[in-house]
Amino acid sequence: MERTVGCAACRDSTPLPFTFTMAFQPILDLSTARVWGYEALVRGTNGEPAGAILSQVNDETRYRFDQAARVKAIELAGQLFPADEDVRLSINFMPNAVYEPRACIRASLEAAQRVGFSHRRIMFEFTENERFRDIEHLKRIVAAYRQQGFMTALDDFGAGFAGLSLLANFQPDLIKIDMDVLRGLDADDRRRSIVAGIVSIGRSLGISILAEGIETAAELETVRGLGIDLVQGYHFARPLIEALPVVPGMAPSSLTRAA
Numbered sequence: 001m002e003r004t005v006g007c008a009a010c011r012d013s014t015p016l017p018f019t020f021t022m023a024f025q026p027i028l029d030l031s032t033a034r035v036w037g038y039e040a041l042v043r044g045t046n047g048e049p050a051g052a053i054l055s056q057v058n059d060e061t062r063y064r065f066d067q068a069a070r071v072k073a074i075e076l077a078g079q080l081f082p083a084d085e086d087v088r089l090s091i092n093f094m095p096n097a098v099y100e101p102r103a104c105i106r107a108s109l110e111a112a113q114r115v116g117f118s119h120r121r122i123m124f125e126f127t128e129n130e131r132f133r134d135i136e137h138l139k140r141i142v143a144a145y146r147q148q149g150f151m152t153a154l155d156d157f158g159a160g161f162a163g164l165s166l167l168a169n170f171q172p173d174l175i176k177i178d179m180d181v182l183r184g185l186d187a188d189d190r191r192r193s194i195v196a197g198i199v200s201i202g203r204s205l206g207i208s209i210l211a212e213g214i215e216t217a218a219e220l221e222t223v224r225g226l227g228i229d230l231v232q233g234y235h236f237a238r239p240l241i242e243a244l245p246v247v248p249g250m251a252p253s254s255l256t257r258a259a
Helices: 003-010 050-054 062-081 106-115 136-146 163-169 191-206 217-225
Strands: 020-029 034-044 088-092 121-127 152-156 174-177 207-211
Touching: 020 062, 034 050, 034 136, 050 121, 062 088, 062 106, 062 163, 088 152, 106 163, 136 163, 152 191
Parallel strands: 034 088, 088 121, 121 152, 152 174, 174 207
Antiparallel strands: 020 034
16 A cells, blocks of 8 residues: 555655755765765755754655655756766655655656766665664665665664664665764774774675764864774864855865855
């Protein structure tokens, strides 16, 4: 029954009862001193935080919002991103809003083609903070997305319900370590040991590791010392609505062309 509802949702063009846009925050690669990509973050059209928008999403609008958010992020990326094919767009998605993976990705593929943005530059993030109704269905989503050429990432690793269990069931391309795990790790042996363990797991499984929520130089130096090259956080730049933040010290070819 749920899959049938999903197919109907694909054809539902009813406008959402609220508006939103996207802000972008850079993801940096310390090994190359370049911008690796930008994460698209939901914001209100008047600058409202993500929570103010997500609180309006319910069971009736979840599918339409998830689809609209993907398309909005891709359309803005087509306008703002540099031509550098290595700079990626990271989009959060709701696995519980995906009914049939190949059908539900169609709008994203069409949007990418429409604005001339290679879908191979797109990474979809799902968070372990969301309780998944069907792990087997999530495995099918990740497999289908990877077959289409998209990257996948497990967000908020270490803060949710079943991080290690999820890794035992399928393999994303990237793990984003939650900021609460990283906060103050420069002065906390236990946190450093946990992060070192995650890095070791990633290396064993061939999964890239990203440290998110970096806010201090000490945190940055500690994660760098643990072998993490991909980083994100306020220490580098705060998200900008419908614009790309400039990051001092990063390669010019990877910076915004319209901010």
